[in-house]
Amino acid sequence: MKKLLSLLLVMCLGITLAVGCGKSSPTSSNEDNNNSTSNEDNQDNNSTSNEDKQKITIWAWDPNFNIAIMNKAKDLYTANNSNVEIDIVDIAKSDLEQKLHTNLASGLTTDLPDIVLIEDYNAQKYLQAYPGSFEPLTNKINYDDFANYKVELMTVDGEMYGVPFDSGASGMYYRKDYLEEAGYTSDDLENITWDEYIAIAQDMYNKTGRKMLSTDPNDGGLMRIMLNTTNQWYFDAEGNVNVADNEAMKEAARIYSEICNADFTKITTGWSEWVGAINTGDVATITTGVWITGSVKAEESQSGLWRVAPTPRLNVEGAVNASNLGGSSWYVLSSSKSKDAAIDFLSKTYDQNTDFYQEILIDKGAVGSYIPSQSGSAYSAQDPFFDNQVVFGSFSQWMQKIPSINYGLYTYEADAAIMKYMFDVYSGKLSIDDALKKAEEQLLIQIQE
Amino acid sequence: MKTFKSTLKYLFLIIASLVSIFPFVWMIIGATNSATDITKGKLSFGGELMNNITRLFEMADIPRAFFNSLKIALITTVLLLLISSAAGYAFEIYRSKARERIYNLLLLTMMIPFAALMIPLYKMFAMNGLSNTHSAIILPTIATAYIIFFFRQTTKAFPKDLMQAARVDGLNEFQIFFYIFIPTMKSSYAAAGIIAFMTSWNNFLWPLIILQSNEQKTMTLVLSSLSSAYFPEFGSIMVAIIIATLPTILVFFLLQRYFVEGMMGSIK
Numbered sequence: 198m199k200k201l202l203s204l205l206l207v208m209c210l211g212i213t214l215a216v217g218c219g220k221s222s223p224t225s226s227n228e229d230n231n232n233s234t235s236n237e238d239n240q241d242n243n244s245t246s247n248e249d250k251q252k253i254t255i256w257a258w259d260p261n262f263n264i265a266i267m268n269k270a271k272d273l274y275t276a277n278n279s280n281v282e283i284d285i286v287d288i289a290k291s292d293l294e295q296k297l298h299t300n301l302a303s304g305l306t307t308d309l310p311d312i313v314l315i316e317d318y319n320a321q322k323y324l325q326a327y328p329g330s331f332e333p334l335t336n337k338i339n340y341d342d343f344a345n346y347k348v349e350l351m352t353v354d355g356e357m358y359g360v361p362f363d364s365g366a367s368g369m370y371y372r373k374d375y376l377e378e379a380g381y382t383s384d385d386l387e388n389i390t391w392d393e394y395i396a397i398a399q400d401m402y403n404k405t406g407r408k409m410l411s412t413d414p415n416d417g418g419l420m421r422i423m424l425n426t427t428n429q430w431y432f433d434a435e436g437n438v439n440v441a442d443n444e445a446m447k448e449a450a451r452i453y454s455e456i457c458n459a460d461f462t463k464i465t466t467g468w469s470e471w472v473g474a475i476n477t478g479d480v481a482t483i484t485t486g487v488w489i490t491g492s493v494k495a496e497e498s499q500s501g502l503w504r505v506a507p508t509p510r511l512n513v514e515g516a517v518n519a520s521n522l523g524g525s526s527w528y529v530l531s532s533s534k535s536k537d538a539a540i541d542f543l544s545k546t547y548d549q550n551t552d553f554y555q556e557i558l559i560d561k562g563a564v565g566s567y568i569p570s571q572s573g574s575a576y577s578a579q580d581p582f583f584d585n586q587v588v589f590g591s592f593s594q595w596m597q598k599i600p601s602i603n604y605g606l607y608t609y610e611a612d613a614a615i616m617k618y619m620f621d622v623y624s625g626k627l628s629i630d631d632a633l634k635k636a637e638e639q640l641l642i643q644i645q646e
Numbered sequence: 647m648k649t650f651k652s653t654l655k656y657l658f659l660i661i662a663s664l665v666s667i668f669p670f671v672w673m674i675i676g677a678t679n680s681a682t683d684i685t686k687g688k689l690s691f692g693g694e695l696m697n698n699i700t701r702l703f704e705m706a707d708i709p710r711a712f713f714n715s716l717k718i719a720l721i722t723t724v725l726l727l728l729i730s731s732a733a734g735y736a737f738e739i740y741r742s743k744a745r746e747r748i749y750n751l752l753l754l755t756m757m758i759p760f761a762a763l764m765i766p767l768y769k770m771f772a773m774n775g776l777s778n779t780h781s782a783i784i785l786p787t788i789a790t791a792y793i794i795f796f797f798r799q800t801t802k803a804f805p806k807d808l809m810q811a812a813r814v815d816g817l818n819e820f821q822i823f824f825y826i827f828i829p830t831m832k833s834s835y836a837a838a839g840i841i842a843f844m845t846s847w848n849n850f851l852w853p854l855i856i857l858q859s860n861e862q863k864t865m866t867l868v869l870s871s872l873s874s875a876y877f878p879e880f881g882s883i884m885v886a887i888i889i890a891t892l893p894t895i896l897v898f899f900l901l902q903r904y905f906v907e908g909m910m911g912s913i914k
Contacts, residue, residue, distance in 0.1 A: 254858075259875040260705040284859065287706070289874035292854050292867070299855050303769050308777050308858050469880065473685035488876040495682040495877070 251538040253283045256297070257314040258290040262364075262488075263525070266557045270546040273553060279530060290316065301327045306532035311539040315359070316525045317350050318608040321436075323528075324353045325606055331358045333528040337540050338548050344566040349601035351526060358528055360543045361566040365486035365524035366596035367422050368505040369394075370493055373584055374564050375481040379404045386595040388518045391452040394509045395459070400457035401481065402461035411463040411474035412456060412484050414623060416611040418522055419456075422484060423449040425520040425602065426510040431612070431640075432605030438644075440611065440637040441630070444636075448511050450615075450629045454622045484508060486522040486594045487564045493582075500582045507595055564592055607644050614640040667804075676884035684880040699879035706868045706888060707860065715775065715847060715865040716778050716893065722846040723839055725788040731835065733789065734797025735827060739809070747800075756791045760851060768855050776856040787846060793838055800834040801827075836904030843897050865890045 256638040257263040262418045264287050271283040279342040288296060293314070300309050301323075306319055315323055320610030340348045340357055347361035371386060379401035386397070412419055424430060429445035432438060440446055456462050463480055465471045472489075476496040483489060493503060507518035527547065529539050546553055547567065554570030557563040571593040572578070607613075614636040621627035627635070676684050679692035702708060737749055767786065768777075776782040799878065804827060811820045850866045857863055869890055872883050898905070 258871060260872065261879065262876050286858065286860055287871045288854075288867070289870040291874070292870055295851075296855055299765055299768055303765050303772070305769060305772050307772055468878075469685040470687075472877075473687060476682050477686045492682075492685075492877045495680075 208630045213546045245354065251281045251535040253281060253312060253533075253535050253539050253542060254310040255283065255285045255312040256288055256293055256310045257285060258288060258293055260287055262561055262563065263314055266561055267561055269557060269560075270542075270553065273550070274542050274546055278538075278542075281535075281542065283542070286310065288444065294319065297323070301330055306530075309530050309532050311530060311533035311535055312543065313528050313530065314362070314525050316523065316526055317347070317365070318523075318604050320351050320359065320526065320528075321353070321604060322606045324351070324358055332531045332533070332536060332540070333358055334360065334529065334540060337431045338544055342567055342569055344568060344596050344599065346440055346521065346599040346601040347524070347526065347566040350604050351528075359526045360528075360547045362526045362547060363488070363524050364564045364566045364592075364596050365488060365522045366426075366564060366592050366599060367484060367486050367508045367520045367522050368595060369508055369593060370475070370483055370489065370503055370505050371482040372478070372499075372502055373504045374502050375405070375407050376401065379407075383504060388507055389509050390516075391509045392512055395452070395455060398459065398461040398481075399573065402459075403536075408463045408480045409459075409461040409466045410456070410484070412459045412473050413465050413467065413471055414620070415466075415616060416471075417616045418420070419484065420449050420453045420615070421608075422508060422520045422522050422610065423452060423511050425522075426508060426518065427513055428600040428602060429513075430602045430604060431608060431615075432603065434603050436603065437638055438606045438611070438614065438640055441634045443633075445511055445513050445516075445631055446528045448513050448634060450619065450622065450633060452511070454619065454629070457619075457623050486524070487589075488523065488562070490588070499582055503582060504584050504586055505588055505591060507591075515600075517598050517600060519595040519600075521596075521599045542597040558589060564589060564596070566596065568593075568597065607640070610643055611636075611640050614643065662669050675885050675886055676880060677888055679881055681878065681880040684884075694881055695885075698712040698879070698885045701879055702872075702882035705879070706872060706886070707863075708886065710861065711865045712889060713865050714780065714862060715890075718783050718849075719843050719846040719893070721780075722784050722787050723842040725784065726790065726793060726842045726846075727835055727839055729789050730793040731797045731828070731831075731838070732823065733794045734799075735801050735823060737798045738801035738804075752791050753795060756795075764855060767852075771856060777856055778862055779856075780862065782856045783849065783853050783864075786852065787849070789791070793842065794818070796838055796841075797834065797907060800831060804830065818909065833904040833907040836901040837907075838897055840901050840905055844894050849893055 216584055255267060255605040257267055264285055267285050271285065275281060275283060297313060335357045338360055346363065348357060351357055351359040369386065373383065376386065379396060379641055380430060401407055401409060424445055427445040431440055463474050465474055472492050475483050475493060478499065508520045510516040510518045527543055529536060529543070533539055551573055553571040554565045555573045555575040557565065558575045576590045576593055577587055580588045618627060618632040618636045622629055622632045675689060675691055676693040677698060679688055680694045683692055737745065771777055771782045808826060809822055812826050817825065848866060853864050854867055857867065869886055872886055
């Protein structure tokens with residue numbers, strides 16, 4: 198028994214020692230961001246004293262995409278600005294949102310980063326729920342150079358916040374060989390409506406037995422793409438709920454329930470099965486944001502078999518063959534102690550630097566929303582995987598046509614409410630009108646307008 | 647009839663164990679395949695293990711996160727066992743009027759969801775300069791109502807005669823606790839130790855809120871950040887999950903002999 202006790206005590210002692218020695222003092226980082234540089238960095242940087250050193254902390258997600266791209270921007274900027282230290286913290290998207298909410302709600306600004314990545318659908322939620330927490334950049338960034346729809350979603354009361362980053366411009370990726378087998382050429386797929394898409398799918402299925410697409414009936418992504426081909430959303434321009442009487446919404450719901458019930462659709466669950474269906478060659482098309490390109494190309498054996506066509510549009514007035522799914526942008530926090538450095542960093546890299554965008558497109562397949570960059574060589578390159586099509590050049594053109602929409606504060610809440618009732622539409626229990634009415638009621642209760 | 651019954655029993659058990667072992671097999675197979683193969687649903691071993699490992703170590707500082715998690719879990723377990731067992735012991739052994747009331751209040755705290763505590767707790771720690779430290783993760787978890795409750799229940803089975811005898815022999819109250827109680831209740835400590843270690847190892851929400859820098863992150867946070875991506879590296883994530891599950895499996899197998907005993911509250 199003595200042995201056990203002494204073992205416990207020794208463990209306790211050893212561990213306490215480890216805590217004591219292991220980490221730098223936490224108080225310094227809270228009191229003064231400028232002084233909290235670690236020892237290693239000080240040694241590297243003899244030219245600047247500790248006091249002028251500006252530290253920029255950035256929160257972002259996706260180590261292979263956003264973080265990797267931000268690291269590139271960091272290298273570019275710090276090469277000319279040795280007095281700035283940039284620390285990029287990798288946090289999963291949903292975790293980042295929770296952390297940001299907690300920090301902002303607590304009213305303490307000590308732990309907030311200087312720059313944060315926010316998904317476009319959620320931008321208005323943060324900007325409007327925490328007024329004054331984000332820095333307006335209206336005259337500091339050349340917003341005219343960015344895709345219009347990206348600027349619109351970060352505008353509140355005429356002030357623009359944030360620096361637009363990657364685009365979720367969508368396209369219809371399709372297997373050229375499968376569609377040719379059913380007698381369709383590339384021209385037959387250009388600028389079609391969703392009704393035409395369904396007709397082609399049915400015809401191909403009847404002729405060849407191949408399925409047209411995979412989709413997860415729980416996921417509202419494809420429906421959001423359909424909706425975004427019009428200038429309508431779950432909310433109107435003033436941010437009021439606009440679900441039950443929204444013609445575009447009804448049309449999107451009709452198409453989506455037809456697709457979910459059709460025999461040319463492979464029903465999948467979750468992301469990996471959905472992507473898996475294209476890699477295995479089970480389906481002929483996938484209509485989604487440009488960020489899927491990497492996943493499509495991951496199956497090298499299908500090189501030369503794919504092409505991309507514009508997104509099919511809804512059959513309503515004003516709809517275009519361009520849409521968007523996802524995408525995110527960088528925002529500067531007002532509480533930042535290195536605000537000027539943070540803004541300067543973003544403007545010198547994400548604004549004003551076309552070469553940077555060529556690099557991230559080639560390395561990471563990131564399509565930015567900075568229009569001047571898109572006349573560059575990387576955007577006009579032909580891609581052998583896509584039958585020598587100028588893929589990114591096409592996306593760049595479609596991107597500029599995406600209807601500008603105010604996404605409102607509660608896109609995901611609206612999405613969840615609608616998808617819940619869509620199941621009754623698939624099974625025929627509810628008409629589309631009734632389902633959307635119920636979804637709207639639920640949404641209104643949830644957000645208590 | 648008897649053989650039929652036992653065949654049925656074994657058949658059921660075999661199916662149940664296959665179902666519960668499948669995720670582990672899938673995890674190990676996944677670690678040897680590329681992300682594309684995993685999304686295609688490949689169920690056989692592949693040759694991508696080394697690539698997945700290299701990629702994982704490029705994407706995240708796994709050794710550091712592992713060490714952070716291990717450090718936090720070990721300190722928490724030791725402190726939690728000491729403090730909560732002393733509390734549970736005291737609640738059972740020493741009598742006072744307020745005892746039951748305090749005890750009931752303590753149990754009530756189990757009903758408060760963490761989400762309600764999160765913001766005030768964050769404010770408290772951040773204002774005292776403890777944000778982004780491992781102490782901030784350890785401190786709120788070293789005395790939990792559940793483990794105190796567990797130790798009070800097991801103390802009921804502790805033979806009071808042993809205590810009386812110790813008192814007669816001249817041991818003071820602390821000596822009784824350390825020299826008589828702890829060694830006698832070894833299996834209870836093992837059971838509580840497993841629970842404490844696993845809870846701490848799997849702790850996610852609070853570390854997420856209170857830790858700010860990459861250097862301080864724990865395994866759970868790193869795992870979560872790996873899976874948030876336009877094209878997740880499933881193979882590397884599987885490797886990371888294997889690394890993250892190892893300690894809990896190890897702790898459980900080392901202490902499982904005591905675990906069942908401890909949960910039953912028996913004395914050796």
